[in-house]
Amino acid sequence: MTDVTVENATPARAKKGSGTLRHILWVLRENPVTGLSFAMFAGLLISALIGPSIVPYDPLATDASATLQPPSAAHWFGTDNLGRDVFSRVIVATRLDLVISVAAVALSFVFGSVLGAIAGYRGGWIDTVLSRVLDTIMAFPLFVLAMGIVAALGNSVANIIYATAIINIPFYARLVRAEVNIRRDAGFTQAAKLAGNSDTRVLALHIFPNALPPMMVQVSLNLGWAILNAAGLSFIGLGVRPPTPEWGIMVAEGANYIVSGEWWLALFPGLWLMLAVFTFNLMGDGLRDIVDPRRRS
Amino acid sequence: MLSIKDLQVAFRTRKGEVSAVRGISFELARGERLGIVGESGSGKSVTSYALMRILDANGRIKAGDAVYSGIDLRKAAERDMRDLRGREISMIFQNPRAALNPIRKVGHQIEDVLRQHARATRQDARQKAIAALEAVKIRDAEARYDAYPFELSGGMCQRVVCAIALACDPKLMIMDEPTTGLDITTQKAVMDLVDELVTARGMSSILITHDLGLASEYCDRIVVMKDGQIVEEGAPQLLLSAPQHPYTRKLVDATPRRGVTIRELLPQEERRPLAPHVVAETPLLEVRNLTKTYQGKSGPVHAVRDISFTIREGQSVGLVGESGCGKSTTSAMLVRLLDPTSGQLLYRGEDLAQMPAADFARNPLRGKIQMVFQDATDSLNPRHTSRQSIAEPLKRMTDLRGAALAARVEELASVTGLPEHLLDRFPHQLSGGQKARVGIARAIATEPDFLILDEPTAALDVSIQAVALNLLADLRARLGMSYLFVSHDLNVVRMLCDHVIVMKGGEIVDAGPVEQVMDSPSHPYTRELLEAAPQVPIPTAAA
Amino acid sequence: GAGDTLVAVTAQTINSLDLHRTGTNRASYAVAINCYDRLVTFGTKEAPGGGLSYDYATLEPELAESWTISDDGMTITFTLKEASFQDGSPVTAEDVKWSFDRAVTVGGFPTVQMKAGGLERPEQFEAVDAKTFVVKLDRPSKLSLPDLAVPVPFIINATLAKANATADDPWAMEYLHKNTIGSGAYKVTRWDPGQQVVYERNEAWVGGPVPSYARVIMREVPSAATQRALVERGDVQVAFDIPDKDAAELAEKLTVYSTPVENCIHALCLNTNFEPFQDANVRKAIAAIVPYEAIFKAAAYGRGAPLWGGSAEITDTAWPRKSPYDTDLATAQEFMAASAYPDGFETTLSISTDLASWMEPAALLIQEAVAKIGITVQLDKIPGANWRTAALVEKRLPMHLENFGGWLNTPDYYFFWAYQKDHLFNSSNYFNEEVEQLTNETLHMAMDDPEYAPKIKRMFEIAFEDLPRIPLYQPALNVAVNGASGYEFWFHRQLDIRSLSPASA
Amino acid sequence: MGARGTAIGLRIAQAIPVLFGVIVISFLLTRALPGDPAAQFAGAMATEESIEQVRTSLGLDKPLVTQFGLYLGQLARGDLGQSVSTGQPVIEELASRLPASLELTLFALILSCAVAIPLGVLAATRPGSWVDQLCRLLVTAGVSLPTFFTGIVLVYVFYYLLGIAPSPLGRLDFIYLDPPHVTGFFLIDAALAGDWETWFGALKQLILPGLTLALFTLAPIARMTRAAMLSALSADYVRTARAAGLAPRKVLYGYAFRNALLPVVTTLGMVFSFVLGANVLVEKVFAWPGIGSYAVEALVVSDYAAVQGFVLSMALLFVLLNLIIDLAYSVIDPRFGTSAK
Ligand SMILES: Nc1ncnc2c1ncn2[C@@H]1O[C@H](COP(=O)(O)OP(=O)(O)OP(=O)(O)O)[C@@H](O)[C@H]1O
Ligand SMILES: Nc1ncnc2c1ncn2[C@@H]1O[C@H](COP(=O)(O)OP(=O)(O)OP(=O)(O)O)[C@@H](O)[C@H]1O
Numbered sequence A: 001m002t003d004v005t006v007e008n009a010t011p012a013r014a015k016k017g018s019g020t021l022r023h024i025l026w027v028l029r030e031n032p033v034t035g036l037s038f039a040m041f042a043g044l045l046i047s048a049l050i051g052p053s054i055v056p057y058d059p060l061a062t063d064a065s066a067t068l069q070p071p072s073a074a075h076w077f078g079t080d081n082l083g084r085d086v087f088s089r090v091i092v093a094t095r096l097d098l099v100i101s102v103a104a105v106a107l108s109f110v111f112g113s114v115l116g117a118i119a120g121y122r123g124g125w126i127d128t129v130l131s132r133v134l135d136t137i138m139a140f141p142l143f144v145l146a147m148g149i150v151a152a153l154g155n156s157v158a159n160i161i162y163a164t165a166i167i168n169i170p171f172y173a174r175l176v177r178a179e180v181n182i183r184r185d186a187g188f189t190q191a192a193k194l195a196g197n198s199d200t201r202v203l204a205l206h207i208f209p210n211a212l213p214p215m216m217v218q219v220s221l222n223l224g225w226a227i228l229n230a231a232g233l234s235f236i237g238l239g240v241r242p243p244t245p246e247w248g249i250m251v252a253e254g255a256n257y258i259v260s261g262e263w264w265l266a267l268f269p270g271l272w273l274m275l276a277v278f279t280f281n282l283m284g285d286g287l288r289d290i291v292d293p294r295r296r297s
Numbered sequence B: 001m002l003s004i005k006d007l008q009v010a011f012r013t014r015k016g017e018v019s020a021v022r023g024i025s026f027e028l029a030r031g032e033r034l035g036i037v038g039e040s041g042s043g044k045s046v047t048s049y050a051l052m053r054i055l056d057a058n059g060r061i062k063a064g065d066a067v068y069s070g071i072d073l074r075k076a077a078e079r080d081m082r083d084l085r086g087r088e089i090s091m092i093f094q095n096p097r098a099a100l101n102p103i104r105k106v107g108h109q110i111e112d113v114l115r116q117h118a119r120a121t122r123q124d125a126r127q128k129a130i131a132a133l134e135a136v137k138i139r140d141a142e143a144r145y146d147a148y149p150f151e152l153s154g155g156m157c158q159r160v161v162c163a164i165a166l167a168c169d170p171k172l173m174i175m176d177e178p179t180t181g182l183d184i185t186t187q188k189a190v191m192d193l194v195d196e197l198v199t200a201r202g203m204s205s206i207l208i209t210h211d212l213g214l215a216s217e218y219c220d221r222i223v224v225m226k227d228g229q230i231v232e233e234g235a236p237q238l239l240l241s242a243p244q245h246p247y248t249r250k251l252v253d254a255t256p257r258r259g260v261t262i263r264e265l266l267p268q269e270e271r272r273p274l275a276p277h278v279v280a281e282t283p284l285l286e287v288r289n290l291t292k293t294y295q296g297k298s299g300p301v302h303a304v305r306d307i308s309f310t311i312r313e314g315q316s317v318g319l320v321g322e323s324g325c326g327k328s329t330t331s332a333m334l335v336r337l338l339d340p341t342s343g344q345l346l347y348r349g350e351d352l353a354q355m356p357a358a359d360f361a362r363n364p365l366r367g368k369i370q371m372v373f374q375d376a377t378d379s380l381n382p383r384h385t386s387r388q389s390i391a392e393p394l395k396r397m398t399d400l401r402g403a404a405l406a407a408r409v410e411e412l413a414s415v416t417g418l419p420e421h422l423l424d425r426f427p428h429q430l431s432g433g434q435k436a437r438v439g440i441a442r443a444i445a446t447e448p449d450f451l452i453l454d455e456p457t458a459a460l461d462v463s464i465q466a467v468a469l470n471l472l473a474d475l476r477a478r479l480g481m482s483y484l485f486v487s488h489d490l491n492v493v494r495m496l497c498d499h500v501i502v503m504k505g506g507e508i509v510d511a512g513p514v515e516q517v518m519d520s521p522s523h524p525y526t527r528e529l530l531e532a533a534p535q536v537p538i539p540t541a542a543a
Numbered sequence C: 001g002a003g004d005t006l007v008a009v010t011a012q013t014i015n016s017l018d019l020h021r022t023g024t025n026r027a028s029y030a031v032a033i034n035c036y037d038r039l040v041t042f043g044t045k046e047a048p049g050g051g052l053s054y055d056y057a058t059l060e061p062e063l064a065e066s067w068t069i070s071d072d073g074m075t076i077t078f079t080l081k082e083a084s085f086q087d088g089s090p091v092t093a094e095d096v097k098w099s100f101d102r103a104v105t106v107g108g109f110p111t112v113q114m115k116a117g118g119l120e121r122p123e124q125f126e127a128v129d130a131k132t133f134v135v136k137l138d139r140p141s142k143l144s145l146p147d148l149a150v151p152v153p154f155i156i157n158a159t160l161a162k163a164n165a166t167a168d169d170p171w172a173m174e175y176l177h178k179n180t181i182g183s184g185a186y187k188v189t190r191w192d193p194g195q196q197v198v199y200e201r202n203e204a205w206v207g208g209p210v211p212s213y214a215r216v217i218m219r220e221v222p223s224a225a226t227q228r229a230l231v232e233r234g235d236v237q238v239a240f241d242i243p244d245k246d247a248a249e250l251a252e253k254l255t256v257y258s259t260p261v262e263n264c265i266h267a268l269c270l271n272t273n274f275e276p277f278q279d280a281n282v283r284k285a286i287a288a289i290v291p292y293e294a295i296f297k298a299a300a301y302g303r304g305a306p307l308w309g310g311s312a313e314i315t316d317t318a319w320p321r322k323s324p325y326d327t328d329l330a331t332a333q334e335f336m337a338a339s340a341y342p343d344g345f346e347t348t349l350s351i352s353t354d355l356a357s358w359m360e361p362a363a364l365l366i367q368e369a370v371a372k373i374g375i376t377v378q379l380d381k382i383p384g385a386n387w388r389t390a391a392l393v394e395k396r397l398p399m400h401l402e403n404f405g406g407w408l409n410t411p412d413y414y415f416f417w418a419y420q421k422d423h424l425f426n427s428s429n430y431f432n433e434e435v436e437q438l439t440n441e442t443l444h445m446a447m448d449d450p451e452y453a454p455k456i457k458r459m460f461e462i463a464f465e466d467l468p469r470i471p472l473y474q475p476a477l478n479v480a481v482n483g484a485s486g487y488e489f490w491f492h493r494q495l496d497i498r499s500l501s502p503a504s505a
Numbered sequence D: 001m002g003a004r005g006t007a008i009g010l011r012i013a014q015a016i017p018v019l020f021g022v023i024v025i026s027f028l029l030t031r032a033l034p035g036d037p038a039a040q041f042a043g044a045m046a047t048e049e050s051i052e053q054v055r056t057s058l059g060l061d062k063p064l065v066t067q068f069g070l071y072l073g074q075l076a077r078g079d080l081g082q083s084v085s086t087g088q089p090v091i092e093e094l095a096s097r098l099p100a101s102l103e104l105t106l107f108a109l110i111l112s113c114a115v116a117i118p119l120g121v122l123a124a125t126r127p128g129s130w131v132d133q134l135c136r137l138l139v140t141a142g143v144s145l146p147t148f149f150t151g152i153v154l155v156y157v158f159y160y161l162l163g164i165a166p167s168p169l170g171r172l173d174f175i176y177l178d179p180p181h182v183t184g185f186f187l188i189d190a191a192l193a194g195d196w197e198t199w200f201g202a203l204k205q206l207i208l209p210g211l212t213l214a215l216f217t218l219a220p221i222a223r224m225t226r227a228a229m230l231s232a233l234s235a236d237y238v239r240t241a242r243a244a245g246l247a248p249r250k251v252l253y254g255y256a257f258r259n260a261l262l263p264v265v266t267t268l269g270m271v272f273s274f275v276l277g278a279n280v281l282v283e284k285v286f287a288w289p290g291i292g293s294y295a296v297e298a299l300v301v302s303d304y305a306a307v308q309g310f311v312l313s314m315a316l317l318f319v320l321l322n323l324i325i326d327l328a329y330s331v332i333d334p335r336f337g338t339s340a341k
């Protein structure tokens, strides 16, 4: 009997694994836009991972003899005012920008989820207090709050991440709160309690995962936002430190060169920035479908 | 008046074309009341949408003819169809509250139809709308004109929907499960009203339902649908007493009614003898002065007021009553998901009410008191496969792990008749009956002594309900469990339970052995309930 | 009509109409210049970069008709012109006294600047009669008269001011903050903080020739690109203080004046409080590795004047002057090898966010260059609000860029601020006894004093030997002009609108 | 009406702790800013004493708690203090700059709604079609562009290269005079004064920055409209309306769209407050004299009163906005304020 079940269980489990993979592939194939966005994301990831080792020039190396060169075969995206290769800088910046956005979103995801889940599940005064605190953050002009935080803490990558995370927390918390709230008394929640789960387990393992699909859409929007936010901070001089290449700074600095005709300085980083944000935003629906088992057939 | 020939409807979906209706034909004479019955998904609704040409964008009539009073419904221009809808043919849908625009005054919604079909002008629209409301016997129609749907009860909403449907004196009325979601007493009142109006105006009607009782009570002729086809049609009496098609027979058999045993709901070939269950004298659960008061926004809500009863070991107790009478609240307290405001819950003499519900998860008795939920879909975590759902209580409350756990899950699946290959499916990939089985398997996983069944079959088709009820009866006999069976279907309670409790407004108004309470009801409310339930005029299947 | 209106754009914000007020920023000095008169002003000469420049060497009357200096050099007597304020009342010596009293009393920058010319207390000023005004000095100083030509000692309509003064506010700070009540060439008729200042001509001005433009609008446009577009398209006539790069490129299409700012040096400072920089060889090694040429190109786009590769021998007292250093890896390596840090070290190079446009490219190039001699440099961008405290007050930045420029155009004045112990712009914490003494001696000494030149040359020698500040280049003030003429450069680096006229005229 | 009144009263009451929280946080945030405002404002040449003097006059020598107490007292008198860097009372500056930001934001939102809502409706009526996908791509591209970048590119193309847009110099070209101040909104003020030349002048200035912001806000509005329309169109009441023979227009706009408006209004409110905060960057590009650029300048120089005043006014605006949304809700949705949903 035991042997039989072991044999049975194994293929079942194996089937389940490939089922997930098949599901992902199906989601990607089903909607061309989603498929496209994931392909672009893969491209971004690859350039973040191996970009620094394949770029043709050292992104920090200046070259006084080749400043402000328009795009050419040697410098695909041209060079900047110090003769640095814009293409190399754009590619190398991918990693930092992804790190900033992913880290910021991860932080706000975790904290926002915990806060929102507790508020939504517990209700009562905890909910009231938490909601007021979140309202307070939301009542701030968010970009200015981020500016204030970075200005106060100093403009390091970590602080940019913290600032971005803080201003995003309310969005996650509210979303999770609402999602948890509607499932607080759902049948499967009660069933989970009947199965001997403590409140914490019910919340963490049964209710919360069901809030994931809508959160994925939020995550994708926020990933894009985080990059734009960092770029905005750079624009007003609160970005990461030079000479580190970062898209926002490159666009912000390059912006001053547009009118003088050196359009490539802002255009290419801007294009990459836009491409990344675009990719993130488009990925939302796909991500949601992937984490949503109800979309499986 | 209406003649349909070989109608076929198909939908384009991601998985290719789905044919929902595959060549049905029927005729409807002037003044005739036709019933369409069949299980869920058999194409009843789609047929009616096709007649009205209001199919979803991905659906289309593939073939066949539908002619209404000489107009070819399939070929008619959209303009003409629009003119037809509401004026010649009207529809009423299930879930009346959702069928009304939530942010528009009901009077205006009636006016919209009147004005659209030029039955009213700006000046007299209001007056005609009020007249339409009065026609459906809404009290104080003048005042209701300005009401929004959320300010009305379910029954009143359905009357408004009727008023909209009848506003332009249509010749044909299509009712798609008009009473689902309504209380049994309200259901009767609404159906009686509609029937009266339809008859009085000499209209034809089509009643779509899966309740044979309802159809036989309010229709002159019934067609039975299965998988997009009509399998049988005829007068109710004839059809019900001598069903020709096996499917019809199955349907007729499965319909709960007076004087049949639970086994007789099943198709004949599946009726194995039912092992008797033993009711001991020892009380398993004694409920004493149980009270639950919610702190609502507008003052306290007394959901359960001071109820007491006893459930003995092996006994099945039915709990009936109208929506909102406190059935679910009571069961939630018994199963220790909810703390009572006051009162005692003596489980084998131990007062469970002393333990806060929040801590009960760690109590060894947790596994002994389990529950099957009203809505199987809602009670399964959409992210868990059947296997995970069934294994959950075992993992939490037993030491079974790995292969032993898998074996136990499979055993439970086979006990509840769930095919093994369904264990790795997610709830949305299961049918209603299958979901119900998963719910039951999960509830009995820890071999509880006491099982609460909160309307476990309410969302199921009759034939599936029949199987589920029999399964429960078998399990009871096999495992010697006690049941508290919550339901509003008195016929079901009669078949499954030994004892019955009738609740109203949070109080127990009547209680006693099933036969006594049901056959010679003493309390007027019990009588009202019994009368409202549609009775299937089938002579007890002799065979 | 458009002909008598001039529109100028600048990135700077004017935050007060009163230079004496605490917190008034540099851009606001323009108001004092254009709307008020001083007793004297500087003459005009041809500027080195083209166009006109003020001439430190000649003083000309503005409100004063004439002046005499007593033989001991301690008393200066001014006779005032027949002038009237913009409300019609005559300008009297009392007004001058009240204005000077105000400048030396209110504290902050005006008081400090007055002190530089030896003007410290109200008792030093006397209104002898309506048209005669006397300044008494504690000691003769060559800086006193020029100090009266800087924007600070501007002359206010004292009667009107006093009428608007209160017990809490005896100097009518609130009133002058929002009103210009002078006798100058223009008055401010409209001030939208953060947006624009509108000047209107005072037809009765006697301080100089009546300006051509009846109306001048100074618009604040923070974006350099926008400024450039505006002036290039001719929508504005003057883009004031534009970035070097725009200046370099616009020069091909429009008239661009890039005047090297007198007595101003962009320098790399090495803080002697930090160990490696106490080592003269390290300082020299750095001076020999700095890529001057590249910095001048990348940070200044060749605008301004180079300050490297000069001759080792000092023959004149011109300042700023070229240092004897040039980029030379071998020399740098030699110095480094000779130092206590042959293997290099790590340090931080700080720049200000407010001045990033030149500091950042310069810092990046320096960072890259010094890496070649083993010095690892981390760049640190300090918020503008923090910069002054960190760099100048606390002097806690080991290696940083600095841009001091002295208003009074003498080398001793520069040394006073930038090389004397604890003085504000001595951000390197430099101390050298001989320099202290030389500076003190030369500060008030007349420039034609025979002792003056040798002492100054000695100062230069020491400065280039000790190298607390490595001169990079002399910056330029860039002004693009499209459709106007008569631009004149001033040491205060604000736009003097009085001399401007339409190009065709 | 009673229930609505109570509900709105409740919202106002709920705003009080939020405002207090904002006051505390903004106070602490400003104190945490780097830089010594006293040193900053004493000027480059200031001496120790003059810095101390400034410190005392700004009240920065007192302990934090006392400073906070003083600040609260000031607020209670309706005094937001004086900005040190511009030397103006904060409240006056906000009063003159807020309308500029509001006008720009509102203009951008109206522009954005005019495009996004029809686009969303269109996409919802043809879900999955190429129109739908194209809409999605377009609006996503819009929201992917950093606003300052879009702004600069627009200026470059439309002003510098083509010369069709007016110079990006704030709210009004200098050839016009400001319209007489009534509301502070130039378009409204000029219209009130009947000065159509100025009105067009002001409109021309609004177009590029408005477009920049509108591009950025298309996505959330269009997406929400689409989603809300989709769910409204599949609702039972729409089917009822269709079965009753109502005209498609009536069904689409009278039934589906009005219901879909509810979530769209919420989104609009969020977008509005977000854009008002994000204005900063666009204002910088277009030299727009709004409160965003004011806040940036103040923040950079640690101008406490100005930053605090800005944050507080934004918070008030936020509260007001939520109230307006609630009001809009209560107009659209009769269920507002009752527990029914
Ligand atoms: N828009 C649609 N797209 C695809 N398939 C559809 C669509 N609408 C209905 N169907 C399919 O058509 C079939 C018939 O559906 P219909 O709603 O008519 O069933 P029914 O008999 O009314 O069932 P119930 O009693 O549950 O209401 C079902 O299999 C359903 O899945
Ligand atoms: N959390 C709650 N707060 C306030 N009132 C509640 C709450 N839960 C239930 N009630 C009220 O208590 C009463 C009893 O509800 P209960 O769910 O027990 O009814 P029920 O008999 O199960 O009805 P149904 O047949 O519709 O399931 C109802 O009036 C309900 O409105």
Ligand SMILES: [Mg+2]
Binding pocket: B044, B045, B046, B176
């Ligand atoms: Mg149906």
Ligand SMILES: [Mg+2]
Binding pocket: B327, B328, B329, B374
């Ligand atoms: Mg219930």
